[in-house]
Amino acid sequence: MCGIAGFVNDDPIDVKCPVIKRMTDIIAHRGPDSEGRYVDDHVALGHRRLSIIDLGGGQQPIYNEDGNLVITFNGEIYNYRPLRAQLIEAGHTFTTESDTEVLLHGYEEWGVDLLQRIRGMFTFVIWDKTKKELFGARDHFGIKPFYYAKMNGTFMYASEIKSLLQHPDFVKELNREALKPYMTFQYPPFAETFFKGVFKLPEGHYFTYRDGKMDIHRYYDERFRESDVTLDHLVDTIDDTVVGSVKAHQIADVEVGSFLSSGVDSSYVAAVARPQHTYSIGFGKGTYNESQQAGELAGILKLNNTAEALTDEEAFSAFPQIQWHLDEPDSNPSCVPLFFLSKLAAHDVKVVLSGEGADELFGGYIDYGVHTKSKAIKVVTRWLTHLPAGARHAIARWCKGKTFHGAWHLYANLAPAEESFIGQARVFEESESDRILKPAYRKAPSVQSIVDRTYARIEGKGLSELKKKQYLDMHQWMPGDILLKADKLTMAHSLELRVPLLDKVLMGVAEQVPTKWLINDENTKYAFRQAAGRHLPEEWKSREKLGFPVPIKKWLREEKYYKLVRSVFERDYVNEFFDQDAILKMLDDNYAGKTDDRRRIWTVYTFLTWYDVYFVHDGSKPDVLDLKD
Incomplete structure (x- = not known):
């Protein structure tokens, strides 16, 4: 796991060298073990390394046999060993044992077809000195980030936006x-970021x-479809593939630990992996601390689990620093515990496994259509889903x-996904945003136009409404929120996160799961849970999804934290974006218990904190706040 940055222009080499060093120094947390650069008259490639595979010999950049191709790489390739054997047989000469060099020779041998052969998480660039051409790629699901911009004649790219800010040709402007x-959405939902002119490679x-x-x-897209596979065969296939994926994701020359929560996904991964160390975290005791249940499972499975309870003060003190690491505002409350969980694990290990991906692949979210506990309503709704589309949609619109x-529940299951579903987060309705935003910030792509671009790719493919929702989440919620925060907040502590449940081989299984075995009257993620049950006690197999419980409601009704948030809402620059009186009233009414606007308040607070870090200040890493009484 590493960080990459670079640029293409015709500045002299002696001008390029200090610039590329600044760009990689700012992301040293991604790779504290070593750094490397390649600079010529046309390009500068920079790299920061976190040594995981071939600890002594995998320093980057790496060159091919004649030195014509140069690569820098961020990620892991889990099937690099068989590919390496094929490339040696084809006549390539290797100088390292690293997966990076497999990518380089693989591109030399197979060109773009390399991307169809590799299994892993990655962003990498290869400079061809002869063609004066830069080639780059991002993994199948967007596990690893890649940003780029073209400004003042310079093409620049990096693993994190803060690297781009170090380039003298970069123009910092709010989008x-x-x-x-x-x-x-609670996260930036399209390719252009909060920094105008900076884009994410999809x-x-x-x-x-x-x-x-x-x-x-x-080069890759999911192909969701129906099949007539039996449940028993499906469960066998899921479990065999999960076990194989976990084994592949444990390839490393260092110890690989695992995150462990109370939910089925990370528990399944940990139960299969049986790592030496697992890690859990929560707030205080009770509702907001999953680490207690995780500790119970660790005891049953005889795992060495390290747990920690966070304080409210720690969460607020580190919040500006969390937003700095994220590069763009993300108001998902789970960012806070994930930051501290990563810090906890990084004391012992360089690599952890986690459970991201299963909900999107196997239908784990209640927003896919689980809005009642009534068995009778579920049965009636399921019967109505077999009606012709026109009748289903008419009933749905009547229920709306x-x-x-x-x-x-009826509406969510019978309405076209294109009309009813925008992904896992819906904080403000657009009309609500218009009431508190200043006019200059009301002009933006509509929510519907954003999701329609993704839905258009599967139009006419005959997918169930549930599979359409999965597809949307795979291309919006997952890369825009889940994977972005997972990468940034683990790498903040020089920790590599691997996600064996988000794997292209397992995706090939998930694409074919019949809709009836995704969500049924019994539970979400039904077939997946049956597979997990082969390794977990019944209670863990069937447990409802919680996510990372975060006590925002409690915080915003405690005087200390209410005043802290209010002090941010009262700053002069806030009036540039918001009707300041309106958001202060929203905060005050929530504090008084008249309303429950915690998610809306947290979303505004997150943006303002991020803006303060990157625009009011110069984008330098903020200190942890001192909130002692």
Whole structure:
């Protein structure tokens, strides 16, 4: 696991060298073990290394046999050993034992087809000295981040946006169109970031940059479909593939630990992996501390689990630093415990496994259509899903806005996904955003136009409404929120996170799961849970998804933290974006118990904290706040 940064322009080498060093120094947390650079008249490639595979010999950049190709790489390739054997048989000469060199020779041998052969998480760039061409790619699901911009004649890229800010040709400007969609989604939901002119390379894409022109191409996409596989065979296949994926994801020359929560996903991974160390975290005692249940499972499985309870003061003190690491505002409350969980694990290990991906692959979210506990309503709804589309949609539209019990469950299951589902977060409705945003920030792509671009790719493919929702989440929620925070907040502590449940081989199984075995009257993620049950006690197999419980409601009704948030809402720059009186009233009414606007308040607070770090100040890493009484 590493960090990469670089740029293409014709500045002299002696000008390029200090710039590329600044760009990699700012992300030293991604790779504290070593650094490397390649600089010539046309390009500068920089690298920071966290040594995981071939500890002594994998320093980057790495060159091919004649020195014509140069690579820098961030990630892990889990099937690099068989690919290495194929490349040696084809006549390639290796100078290291690293997976990085497999990518380099693989590109030399197979070109773009390399991307169809590799299994892993990655972003990498290869400079071809002869063609004067830069080739780069991002992994199938967007596990690893890749940002790029073209400013003042320079093409620049990096694992984190803060690297780009170090380049003298970078122009820092807020993207005004990003704020309103963020208010709904809680994360930036499209390719252009909160920094105007800075873009994310989409998941499953590669690019070439030559003669000032960037060409981007898709090389991978999910193919959700139905099949007639039996439940027993499906469960066998899921379990065999999960076990194989976990084993592949444990390849390393250092110890690999695991995160462990009370939920089925990380528990399944830990139960299969049986690592030497697992890690759990929570707030205080009771509702907001999953580490207690995780500790019980660790006892049953005889795992060595390290748990820690966070204090409210720790959470607020580190919050500006968390937003600095994220590069863009993300108001997912789980960012806070994930930051501290990563810090805890990094005391012992360099690599951890985690459970991200199972909900999207196997139907784990209640927002996919589980809005009642009534068995009767579930049965009726399931029967109605077999009606012709016109009849289903008519019933759904009649239910929309009704208040009788089961109305929302009926609507969510019978309405077209394109009309009813925008992903796992919906904080502000657009009309609510308009009421508190200043006019200049109301002009932005609509929520519907954002999701429609993704839905359009699967139009006419005959997918169930549930599989459409999975596809949307795979291309918005997952790379925009889940994977981004997972990468940034683990790498903040020089910790590599691996996600064996988000694997292209397992995806090939998940694509074919019949809709009836994703969510049924019994539970979400039904087939997956049956597979997990082969390794876990019944209680853990069936447990409802909680996510990272975070006590925002309690915080915003405690005087100390209410005043802290209010002091941010009262700052002069806030009036640039928001009706300041309106958001202060929202905060005050929530504090008084008149309303429950915790998620809306937290979303505004997150943006303002991020803006303070990157625009009011100069984007330097903020200190931990001193909140002692």
